[in-house]
Amino acid sequence: MYKVFLVDDEVIVRHGIRDCIKWEQTDFVFSGEAPDGEFALPLIMEIKPDILITDIKMPFMDGLELSQVVRKNMPWVKIIILSGHDEFGYAREAMRIGVTEYLLKPVTAQDLLESLEKVKDLIINEKRERENAEKIRKQLAENAPLFRDKFLSELLLGMVPPVEVIDNCESLDINIISKFYIVEILELETPKKNASDGEYTEVLQAEALIDSIVSKNSEIIKFRRMLGEIIVIIKGDNLQNIEEAAYSLAQSFKYEVERKTSCILGISIGGARERIQGITQSFKEADEIKNYRYIYGKRKILGINDIKSDMGSKKDFIKIDMNNTYEFLKCGLKSDVGSFVDKFIDNLNEIEMKSPMYIHYLFMDVVISASRFVEELGGEIETLLPWVSNLESFVAGIDSIEKFGELTEYTLKIVLEFRDTRVERKYDSIIKKAKEYIHSNFANSNISLISVASYVNVSPSHFSTIFSQEAGENFIEYLTKVRVKKAMELLKTTSLKSSEIAYNVGYNDPHYFCYIFKKATGITPKEYRSET
DNA sequence: GCATGGGCGCTGCTTGTGAA
DNA sequence: TTCACAAGCAGCGCCCATGC
Numbered sequence: 001m002y003k004v005f006l007v008d009d010e011v012i013v014r015h016g017i018r019d020c021i022k023w024e025q026t027d028f029v030f031s032g033e034a035p036d037g038e039f040a041l042p043l044i045m046e047i048k049p050d051i052l053i054t055d056i057k058m059p060f061m062d063g064l065e066l067s068q069v070v071r072k073n074m075p076w077v078k079i080i081i082l083s084g085h086d087e088f089g090y091a092r093e094a095m096r097i098g099v100t101e102y103l104l105k106p107v108t109a110q111d112l113l114e115s116l117e118k119v120k121d122l123i124i125n126e127k128r129e130r131e132n133a134e135k136i137r138k139q140l141a142e143n144a145p146l147f148r149d150k151f152l153s154e155l156l157l158g159m160v161p162p163v164e165v166i167d168n169c170e171s172l173d174i175n176i177i178s179k180f181y182i183v184e185i186l187e188l189e190t191p192k193k194n195a196s197d198g199e200y201t202e203v204l205q206a207e208a209l210i211d212s213i214v215s216k217n218s219e220i221i222k223f224r225r226m227l228g229e230i231i232v233i234i235k236g237d238n239l240q241n242i243e244e245a246a247y248s249l250a251q252s253f254k255y256e257v258e259r260k261t262s263c264i265l266g267i268s269i270g271g272a273r274e275r276i277q278g279i280t281q282s283f284k285e286a287d288e289i290k291n292y293r294y295i296y297g298k299r300k301i302l303g304i305n306d307i308k309s310d311m312g313s314k315k316d317f318i319k320i321d322m323n324n325t326y327e328f329l330k331c332g333l334k335s336d337v338g339s340f341v342d343k344f345i346d347n348l349n350e351i352e353m354k355s356p357m358y359i360h361y362l363f364m365d366v367v368i369s370a371s372r373f374v375e376e377l378g379g380e381i382e383t384l385l386p387w388v389s390n391l392e393s394f395v396a397g398i399d400s401i402e403k404f405g406e407l408t409e410y411t412l413k414i415v416l417e418f419r420d421t422r423v424e425r426k427y428d429s430i431i432k433k434a435k436e437y438i439h440s441n442f443a444n445s446n447i448s449l450i451s452v453a454s455y456v457n458v459s460p461s462h463f464s465t466i467f468s469q470e471a472g473e474n475f476i477e478y479l480t481k482v483r484v485k486k487a488m489e490l491l492k493t494t495s496l497k498s499s500e501i502a503y504n505v506g507y508n509d510p511h512y513f514c515y516i517f518k519k520a521t522g523i524t525p526k527e528y529r530s531e532t
Numbered sequence: 533g534c535a536t537g538g539g540c541g542c543t544g545c546t547t548g549t550g551a552a
Numbered sequence: 553t554t555c556a557c558a559a560g561c562a563g564c565g566c567c568c569a570t571g572c
Contacts (some may be wrong), residue, residue, distance in 0.1 A: 449545060459555050464546055509565050514536055526535060
């Protein structure tokens with residue numbers, strides 16, 4: 001019910017409104033009346049009505065003055081002005097004050113009820129908007145850690161304009177302002193192969209150790225980009241000090257993590273850069289340095305200065321187009337493998353890059369291209385070339401260009417054979433596209449067979465049939481598998497409640513999520529989280 | 533308060549069939 | 553080969569209850 005308070009100096013008008021409307025048949029209750037503004041004010045303060053109906057011309061305090069005071073002290077009260085003055089000045093003043101309705105006398109019960117209904121709708125809408133805003137605010141607060149990581153990831157990639165960076169940092173309580181920045185990428189690896197061996201626990205323990213170091217230094221912003229990869233942004237006012245701080249910090253991380261856990265920690269350090277945009281530049285350098293860790297060793301702390309000489313020779317290095325291998329795998333013939341590899345080796349001779357380090361690097365690139373290609377065809381490179389699972393030690397055995405040529409030829413032939421066995425599967429591209437769509441949208445609870453079928457331009461029933469045939473499982477089974485896998489990751493790597501994880505992986509009902517999780521894994525989310 | 537389980541009903545998915 | 557249609561069934565969300 002909405003409380004209505006009436007102010008009018010004419011008794012007849014007051015009684016007319018009070019008695020002519022059958023208040024009990026409406027959503028309104030007549031909560032009080034007064035002959036002028038001054039008399040009305042204390043009553044309004046006490047009764048706290050939802051709607052105030054007031055005449056304009058009254059002794060002591062008129063309707064506009066009263067409206068002004070009420071708007072100031074009780075902004076939620078909606079005001080309906082009754083006036084016998086059809087003058088623009090009054091209406092304009094009423095609008096300036098924020099009066100909701102303006103009615104000209106004489107007013108019938110029907111007119112007033114219509115106005116009251118309009119005001120009621122306004123109150124309901126405002127209430128709904130307030131509730132929605134509160135809900136959104138609450139959700140934002142709950143998901144703040146996720147937003148923080150997402151925002152910082154985008155900052156690294158240069159996707160956020162500087163003005164937005166500062167605004168977002170303020171709202172996320174991140175102190176970003178500094179003269180210089182250095183980005184470090186920390187990569188954690190465990191010797192164990194799967195989660196059940198306690199890999200997660202080891203990685204989480206290592207992260208906790210890194211956290212304890214970071215928490216002692218206010219000049220560091222740290223976040224997790226993905227499981228096992230931590231980004232550290234170091235701030236500093238002085239070029240020399242910030243570089244020293246970055247190396248010293250990296251050593252502290254490495255010492256603590258490798259002494260207290262079985263994790264291997266590799267650290268890539270970008271150059272010191274000025275301005276907020278410099279964070280992206282420093283990150284790009286650190287990211288590039290990551291590639292060199294395959295050459296220099298995974299356990300190393302590598303900075304931009306450590307590899308500058310090698311980066312300089314890259315202009316020659318790029319003469320060998322890395323995409324060639326991938327393109328050859330897509331279109332080449334088995335009979336052409338020999339000549340393709342010969343051409344590759346000729347290029348190597350031409351640019352005089354015969355050191356084992358570069359040969360190892362090139363062979364790795366061949367394997368990476370092959371691996372990418374096989375995966376796109378739905379296969380696994382380890383099945384075709386078992387030594388890939390121990391690539392580093394395998395590559396270390398390549399000691400000449402001849403050996404490199406021999407192994408490259410063998411690798412390409414195996415992958416081409418595999419490719420030729422797959423060409424018969426004509427739905428591969430549709431299934432692949434569908435799976436990619438599912439992986440990008442599984443968190444959306446509205447994803448459905450129909451939406452995916454529409455995305456790949458196939459009718460739902462036909463899509464359902466070919467998906468089951470080609471993927472070996474039906475659409476729902478696949479979607480559930482993707483969701484449960486993500487949920488397992490979130491359970492182990494975040495402190496989100498299981499209900500929040502349910503929403504994050506696309507289930508609107510935490511209970512149903514729990515049921516599905518148990519069905520898929522044999523244990524409940526809670527039991528899974530507490531497992532070590 | 534949160535996680536989980538049981539039950540119920542609606543919705544959407546799967547699958548078989550037939551037509552274009 | 554692709555699609556539409558229909559029947560049956562599983563998925564999903566909601567409500568209520570229980571245990572921690």
